[in-house]
Amino acid sequence: xxxxxxxxxxxxxxxxxxxxxxxxxxxxxxxxxxxxxxxxxxxxxxxxxxxxxxxxxxxxxxxxxxxxxxxxxxxxxxxxxxxxxxxxxxxxxxxxxxxxxxxxxxxxxxxxxxxxxxxxxxxxxxxxxxxxxxxxxxxxxxxxxxxxxxxxxxxxxxxxxxxxxxxxxxxxxxxxxxxxxxxxxxxxxxxxxxxxxxxxxxxxxxxxxxxxxxxxxxxxxxxxxxxxxxxxxxxxxxxxxxxxxxxxxxxxxxxxxxxxxxxxxxxxxxxxxxxxxxxxxxxxxxxxxxxxxxxxxxxxxxxxxxxxxxxxxxxxxxxxxxxxxxxxxxxxxxxxxxxxxxxxxxxxxxxxxxxxxxxxxxxxxxxxxxxxxxxxxxxxxxxxxxxxxxxxxxxxxxxxxxxxxxxxxxxxxxxxxxxxxxxxxxxxxxxxxxxxxxxxxxxxxxxxxxxxxxxxxxxxxxxxxxxxxxxxxxxxxxxxxxxxxxxxxxxxxxxxxxxxxxxxxxxxxxxxxxxxxxxxxxxxxxxxxxxxxxxxxxxxxxxxxxxxxxxxxxxxxxxxxxxxxxxxxxxxxxxxxxxxxxx
Numbered sequence: 403x404x405x406x407x408x409x410x411x412x413x414x415x416x417x418x419x420x421x422x423x424x425x426x427x428x429x430x431x432x433x434x435x436x437x438x439x440x441x442x443x444x445x446x447x448x449x450x451x452x453x454x455x456x457x458x459x460x461x462x463x464x465x466x467x468x469x470x471x472x473x474x475x476x477x478x479x480x481x482x483x484x485x486x487x488x489x490x491x492x493x494x495x496x497x498x499x500x501x502x503x504x505x506x507x508x509x510x511x512x513x514x515x516x517x518x519x520x521x522x523x524x525x526x527x528x529x530x531x532x533x534x535x536x537x538x539x540x541x542x543x544x545x546x547x548x549x550x551x552x553x554x555x556x557x558x559x560x561x562x563x564x565x566x567x568x569x570x571x572x573x574x575x576x577x578x579x580x581x582x583x584x585x586x587x588x589x590x591x592x593x594x595x596x597x598x599x600x601x602x603x604x605x606x607x608x609x610x611x612x613x614x615x616x617x618x619x620x621x622x623x624x625x626x627x628x629x630x631x632x633x634x635x636x637x638x639x640x641x642x643x644x645x646x647x648x649x650x651x652x653x654x655x656x657x658x659x660x661x662x663x664x665x666x667x668x669x670x671x672x673x674x675x676x677x678x679x680x681x682x683x684x685x686x687x688x689x690x691x692x693x694x695x696x697x698x699x700x701x702x703x704x705x706x707x708x709x710x711x712x713x714x715x716x717x718x719x720x721x722x723x724x725x726x727x728x729x730x731x732x733x734x735x736x737x738x739x740x741x742x743x744x745x746x747x748x749x750x751x752x753x754x755x756x757x758x759x760x761x762x763x764x765x766x767x768x769x770x771x772x773x774x775x776x777x778x779x780x781x782x783x784x785x786x787x788x789x790x791x792x793x794x795x796x797x798x799x800x801x802x803x804x805x806x807x808x809x810x811x812x813x814x815x816x817x818x819x820x821x822x823x824x825x826x827x828x829x830x831x832x833x834x835x836x837x838x839x840x841x842x843x844x845x846x847x848x849x850x851x852x853x854x855x856x857x858x859x860x861x862x863x864x865x866x867x868x869x870x871x872x873x874x875x876x877x878x879x880x881x882x883x884x885x886x887x888x889x890x891x892x893x894x895x896x897x898x899x900x901x902x903x904x905x906x907x908x909x910x911x912x913x914x915x916x917x918x919x920x921x922x923x924x925x926x927x928x929x930x931x932x933x934x935x936x937x938x939x940x941x942x943x944x945x946x947x948x949x950x951x952x953x954x955x956x957x958x959x960x961x962x963x964x965x966x967x968x969x970x971x972x973x974x975x976x977x978x979x980x981x982x983x984x985x
Contacts, residue, residue: 411463414535418467418528419449423594425524426478430485431591440577444568445594449474451560458554461546464536468529475525481595482518487687487808487870491590493709494602513811565600574601586709605707606715608981611973619978622971626939636731636796637858637907637930640786643694644779644841646806647865648899650831652680653892656877657824662835665846669902672913677903677929679915681922684953686896687808687870691746694802694866696919698723698755700941701976702951705969712980713746717754722979724923726756727935728798734758736789736799740766740777757800761785773840774814776804780844787851790859802866806837810873828876834869849904858907860930862922865899894955905930918952921945937979944972 423446427433433442449470457466481492567573574581579601580592590598649663650656661667670678684703685692691713692703699721706712720726725735736759743749743762752760763777766785771778782803790797810833819829819836845863852859868874871885874896878884888896901922903909909929917925924938925945934942948964950957951972958964 411535411537414467414531415453415463418471418531419453420446421524421528422470422474423449423596425521425528426474426481426595428521429478429482429518430491433594436591437594438578441579441593441597444564444573444577445596448561448564448596448600451557451564454560455554455557458550458552458557461550462536464532464534467532467535469532471525471528471532475522477595478521478525479518485587486872490586490686490688490709491595491598493586494599494606565603568597568600569604589708602707602709605710608706608716608977610982611970611977613970614974614977616978616982616984619974623936623940623975623978626936626943628934628939635858636733636932637860637905638790638796639728639733639798639860639862639926639930639932640790641697641798641800641862642783642786642845643690643697643800643802643864643866644806645690645803645866646808646834646869647838647841648868649838650835650868650874650877652898653874653895654878654881654883656880658835659822659824660820660839662821662839663842665842665849666900666902669904670900670913672911673904674911675905675907675909677909677912677915679901679913679917680898681864681901682894682916682918682950682952682955683865683867683897683899684919685867687867690802690866691748693919694800697923698725698800699979700724700920700923700937701980702918702920702972704951704953704956705973705976708953711746713748713751716980717747717751720754720756722935722937722983723755725798725800727938729756729758731933732795734793734795734797736761736793736797738765738782738785738789738799738801739763739804740770740782740785741804759789761789772816773805773837774809774812774817776807778844779803779805779841780847783844783848787848790857803841806834806841808870810834810837810869823877825880826876830873831876834873845902852906855906858905860903860905860907860909860926862901862903862926864901864919864922868896868899897952897954903929916950917945918950920951921949937975940975944968 423442424433427437427445433445437445452473453466453470456469457463460466460469477492484490484492568577568579573579577593577597579597580589581601586598586602589601593601649666669676683693684696689709689711691711695712696702700723701712703710703712706716710716728735735757737748737752737757738761739745739748741763743760743764749760749762766777766781771781773779782801782805786799786801789799810830817833817836819832821832821835821839823831823835849861852861875884878888885896901917903926921941921944924934924941926932927934927938928942946959947968948956948958951964951969956964956969
């Protein structure tokens with residue numbers, strides 16, 4: 403018995419780290435069904451190294467095991483809910499946006515299925531195993547302190563070595579690891595959470611593309627400079643990127659008691675001075691800032707590491723953008739976001755892009771209309787009109803709304819959903835579609851007002867991304883589908899949102915035009931007769947060959963895989979504009 407008591411802490415030290423790996427992965431996937439044995443081995447090594455580090459910190463096997471059980475449980479739960487809310491796992495750069503995530507977390511419903519509860523109970527068993535392995539230590543001596551520091555430092559070095567190891571091409575091939583950054587969920591499923599996280603660390607910093615030369619890129623861009631005639635007049639430009647606005651009908655058929663976006667559906671059938679179509683975005687269920695980054699800069703997330711957030715990672719000084727170009731043309735440029743100014747670092751990034759004026763939630767008075775917990779779209783649209791009335795000359799106003807932000811399961815005083823869905827009474831899509839109807843009505847009123855406005859104005863309206871799976875699954879279920887079983891051909895549909903370009907002056911009408919946010923700014927300038935920059939002209943030419951570029955769907959004009967050489971050139975152009983720009 404005494405022998406067993408002596409060796410039990412070491413047995414526990416073998417059991418707990420490996421079990422932590424299995425339980426964390428079980429929150430989302432079953433490791434044995436998706437990972438190679440080699441990938442599982444690399445993940446388990448991580449958890450043993452983590453224990454080694456914790457043991458060095460506390461000097462106790464039992465306490466180290468208890469700490470590891472608790473920490474891994476906490477990370478596993480966070481990863482589970484992050485996937486539920488935005489359909490993507492935790493990534494290294496999420497640490498940079500923790501403050502933004504916390505600012506909206508109280509609007510989500512944290513439901514806990516029985517499967518999750520079972521996993522939590524199993525973690526509690528591991529915690530108890532750790533507690534039984536605790537042995538009261540004698541007093542701390544200088545020698546023991548040196549030993550603990552040695553264990554801790556050795557553990558950190560091993561962790562750095564493992565991180566470097568899993569990023570090596572030879573190890574990736576040996577373990578058959580998934581390296582497709584565009585689909586972080588699948589990558590995490592195939593490689594395991596720990597290994598995927600370590601692999602992604604290498605993308606925290608971007609290196610120049612092969613064959614890149616600033617001199618050559620500037621020379622090539624020079625070819626796209628044109629001596630454009632001055633425009634007779636510069637119209638006001640209002641861009642509304644509406645939070646989580648989408649039409650689930652692109653995914654599946656379903657019937658409702660009334661049309662949830664009658665005005666937009668009417669415009670999509672053809673309307674004077676109106677262009678409509680589908681915008682292929684690069685994010686789903688979250689990371690709003692990436693869609694606005696693509697629109698405002700003309701750059702594409704498809705050419706950056708999957709899951710990265712340029713606002714958080716890459717923009718730390720002035721960069722060229724649609725905003726800076728319009729400043730050169732004499733526009734007054736405004737950014738409006740009716741929420742906290744620190745979200746996604748907007749208070750820093752917007753000035754870097756050239757916005758002259760910024761308006762956040764503190765710019766709205768106490769009588770502003772609130773829907774659920776957020777300033778309504780109608781109130782945000784009124785702020786746009788208020789600014790236009792105050793400013794002389796042409797203005798560019800970029801509005802990122804908040805009304806439809808995630809958290810669709812909670813009841814709210816004053817919010818009474820009026821959409822009913824035949825075949826399901828799930829509160830999630832009901833609440834969501836009811837919010838879409840409110841936005842649709844607000845947009846209709848906004849455009850009706852501008853129809854008689856005495857200044858030429860163009861309105862660009864689009865959603866930043868579709869909602870997470872909890873909204874869509876009940877609708878797909880009506881036709882025997884669910885998000886996780888969508889085919890390879892169907893997945894890009896989860897990244898389509900409607901866009902509308904409407905003007906109170908003459909522009910050419912068009913319907914069903916597919917594009918992506920990186921092109922949309924240049925396309926709006928062209929159709930309104932506004933002078934374009936060299937980069938805009940390059941993008942317009944590229945869009946003729948590759949009309950859609952996103953992380954999920956990139957095709958040439960014939961619907962085939964695009965010319966890689968064209969993408970390589972775009973990658974160099976983008977690197978210059980984002981990381982190496984000088985006039």
